[in-house]
Amino acid sequence: MRIITVSRQFGSGGRELGKRLSDELSIAYYDREIITDVAESSELDEEYVERILETGGVSSFPFSFARSFAFVDVNQQNYAKMLVAQQDFIMKLAGKGEDFVIVGRNSDVILKEFSPFNIFVHADIESRIDRCIDRAPESEEMTRREYERRIKQIDSARARHRSFLDDSPWGRMESYHLCIDTTDKEIKSLVPGLAAFAASWFGK
Numbered sequence: 724m725r726i727i728t729v730s731r732q733f734g735s736g737g738r739e740l741g742k743r744l745s746d747e748l749s750i751a752y753y754d755r756e757i758i759t760d761v762a763e764s765s766e767l768d769e770e771y772v773e774r775i776l777e778t779g780g781v782s783s784f785p786f787s788f789a790r791s792f793a794f795v796d797v798n799q800q801n802y803a804k805m806l807v808a809q810q811d812f813i814m815k816l817a818g819k820g821e822d823f824v825i826v827g828r829n830s831d832v833i834l835k836e837f838s839p840f841n842i843f844v845h846a847d848i849e850s851r852i853d854r855c856i857d858r859a860p861e862s863e864e865m866t867r868r869e870y871e872r873r874i875k876q877i878d879s880a881r882a883r884h885r886s887f888l889d890d891s892p893w894g895r896m897e898s899y900h901l902c903i904d905t906t907d908k909e910i911k912s913l914v915p916g917l918a919a920f921a922a923s924w925f926g927k
Contacts, residue, residue: 725750725822725925726839728831730899733877734851734870736910737844740903741826743911747918751823753816761808767801775802776809776828778880806884827881831899832889840924842917843899846906848874900924 727744731737738754745752758776762769810833816823817837825834831841846854852870859865865873882893891898901920903913 724817724820724837725921726817726834726837727824727921728834728839728841729824729826729844730829730831730842730881730893731827731844732846732851732894733874733881734855735844735846736854736905738826739910740842740844740905740913740917741824743914744917744921745824747914748822748824748921751821752825753823754826757809757812757825757828760812761805764808764812765801765804767805772805776805777877806887829881829885829888829893832885832891840921841899841901843894843896843902844905845894845902846904850906 725748727741727748727750729737729741729744731740741754742752758769758773761767761776762772765772809828813825813828813830813833816825817834831839848871851874852867855870855874856867878894885891885893896902901917903917905913
């Protein structure tokens with residue numbers, strides 16, 4: 724079984740890279756499906772689930788992951804429950820024994836026992852802001868400073884989420900098998916080489 728996890732800085736193009744890589748390798752791709760499953764199991768709106776998981780819901784999280792939900796506010800309770808539901812769904816995917824690419828959700832840590840190939844995608848801040856602006860809906864009006872603040876908030880939440888699960892630092896090269904800098908790069912141009920590298924890594 725080949726599992727490829729794609730962790731990424733917000734705005735680095737990791738989601739596009741993961742999708743294109745799955746297409747190149749002709750294997751399944753999981754991203755939005757996880758949000759849908761968590762929303763259904765939690766009986767919550769998908770947009771709300773996505774926002775809470777993306778931002779961490781709150782600025783602090785005063786208890787250990789998967790332990791007591793007592794003495795926390797509603798957002799924190801929902802966030803904890805979503806993390807548990809998300810982890811359960813990811814483990815079920817691996818239990819099917821199929822090849823797949825999965826983006827984000829600290830799946831590299833959750834699926835460690837399955838020996839996945841773990842990628843981290845990053846880029847400089849200006850490139851990430853440009854990518855966010857290019858992909859933003861027309862109705863979204865934000866300054867570059869506001870985009871930068873949003874990027875840092877989301878990256879901070881991702882690092883905090885990882886700390887609940889594992890001691891290995893989020894975004895540190897030692898935590899991954901391959902780190903890819905997408906600064907000023909066209910994502911699709913990187914995929915053929917990456918697919919060849921992944922095939923070699925799996926010994927196929």
